[in-house]
Amino acid sequence: MKTILRPALTLLLVMTLITGVIYPLVVTGVAQIAFPAQANGSLIRKNGRLIGSRLIGQPFDSAGYFWSRPSATSPQPYNGLASGGSNLGPTNPALIAAVKARIAALHAADPGNRAPIPVDLVTASGSGLDPDISLAAAYYQAGRVARARGVSVRQVRALIAAHARGGELGVLGTPRINVLELNLALDAMK
């Protein structure tokens, strides 16, 4: 048995040192030199204050901002410490009730708009931190945002078009827009 225990224990400890300490430290070292912004969270600062990450969504519910997707994190939406989805099944009455409430909230904020609502705007994301909405969801909200801000719909639509992303290599990215960046651009618009 000793001929098995000694190599087992030695290899386990040496491999722990190599793959558990040296490997992550080397990757961290190179990453911090080569890609410091990405390695530290793609953070956005304004006047020295941390106001978000390009990759992590934030909740919005005022008429003058584009709304993000519903988030199932608890207790608050977009809770960075409790990433996850609703895990509601497709036939669960609680899912249908939640979607109805979201539709009602969108209609209440924009009573004149009876266009079909893009699905991502009424369904919770997998992470609860989804930074994007579909282009369809952005255009759906353009009228409401323009009215609340007192600018023309044309200006808002132009802003959406300028921030639209997707279609990498023709098959990779979906048509989408980063909500926080879009809303920061709205605030910067004069």
Add this chain to the structure above:
Amino acid sequence: MTAQSWGLLALLLAVTLLAVKPLGLYMARVMEGEPVPGLGLGARFESWLYRLSGVDPAAQMGWKHYALALLVFNTLGVLLLYALQRLQGWLPLNPQHFGPPSADSAFNTAVSFVTNTNWQSYTPETTMSYLTQMTGLAVQNFLSAATGIVVAVALIRGLARHSAKTIGNFWVDVTRATLYVLLPIATVIALALVSQGVIQNFSHYQQVTLLQPVTYPQPSTTAAGASRLQTVTTRTQTLPMGPVASQESIKELGTNGGGFFNANSAHPYENPNAWSNLLEMFAIALIPAALTYTFGFMVGDTRQGWAVLAAMMIMFVGLYAVCNHSEQRGNPALSALGVSQLPSAQQSGGNMEGKEVRFGIAGSTLFSTLSTVTSTGAVNSMHDSYMPIGGMVPLLDMMLGEVVLGGVGSGLYSMLIFAIIGVFIAGLMIGRTPEYLGKKIEAFEMKMSAIAILVMPFIVLTGTAIAVSVAAGRVGVANPGPHGFSEILYAFTSAGNNNGSAFAGISADTPFYNTALGIVVWLGRFWPIVAVLAIAGSLAAKKRIPVSAGTMPTHGPTFIALLIGTVLLVGALTFVPALALGPIVEHLMLWSH
């Protein structure tokens, strides 16, 4: 299916297939003990390590010795990982000052990571210290993958050698698989992931000031002890940090699947965009696909490897198509409310509950199919919220025994067992003694193959039956009706196949589930491994029969069809009744009105 869905599949298959031959050849070199070009330093380190461990690298082991070494090595891994979790409160690199997880949770996690399962009943960002994640969980990501590779290689040696008593040296195999295969590839992928936005640091969690304050209901307790909802407003968001990329890359490359965060690969810090998503899928498929070439090369006929890979790929495309179609079609209950689920130039449409916009339907369903045909179990979308048929595909992927690519190593050795069963069935039909690659398949191999194949359905169905019969099992269910049954069935299927994904609504962080699933995970991993090593030992000892006119070729379309048929037949016959009670009845209920 949309053109984008087909295009993404084609892109993934193209980049994977391009890597099969070079990586397959490289792994054959490494595992046959040849010096690795450019790694002369590695050879010197290797011989120092063997001296330190008291290992004679030239000594070969019989199958029993090999199996014992493997079991001891993995058992010690469980003990070390358990201790590390329970002691993390006293250890360094714990900036958030997390205490120890409960005993049953730590047991479950330890067994789960050592067996390449990575079922996670805990919430990582509020449970595990950086030290535990790095030196415990990530280390087992490497070692469990290496364990899978060496078992596959031992079985290949059994087929390739003849009149031999031994199948290799476990210590040398596990060292070389880790140092020369997993470590270099993981490093490159980790850095590529960082370039796309996956984080890699040791910072404290970051406090963000939100652009718009958020108001939400917070449960609280009144002075009288009654609970109520209180409206709270906050301006801040906490962003978790950590050495994520180094763990993310080996999590996919080793088909492990345990996320640094609760949302796993749906979390933007684990999988920030469509490029990282493609890279992660490539990492999952890479080694299982390339090992088929290693197999063909080592048995001296590369067509044998391509035939196995072809059988895998045909099933993969079919499973993906079903899953993708079901999710793209969307939820009829939402269409009835006036929600637009049609794909267009402005949205991917489909069933978006539990999915991320940046992946859409194509990137989500391709990932979920790949992650469950392999033993990865990483998720970039929540399977619990899939449509009934869309969610049945991941379940079915696992029930087929994870032989479509499959886990690193485990996919190949499980598929070769199906090949042995396939030639046995063919032999019965034409009335000849079955043989595979010049080795006669006899009673001992068939008994061991039957064990290797039947352990999984046995523990999965028994476990499910017990869980639905006792209150401790039923209380964990989150969704009503047949979907709740699917959640339990999924949990045991995932554990029995060492997958680790979940219908995650289920509350599995209870002593009942932590213990039951921990046991299922252990049996599902090591029982078949011992049977496979026994077959390897027995085959190695046999003489090689020369090819004759009566030999059934095992590289042509007939064999590919036979192999696919065997896999589907065994999986379908075993699990169709259980599937009928879960996803199938849910599908009929949903679409009947």
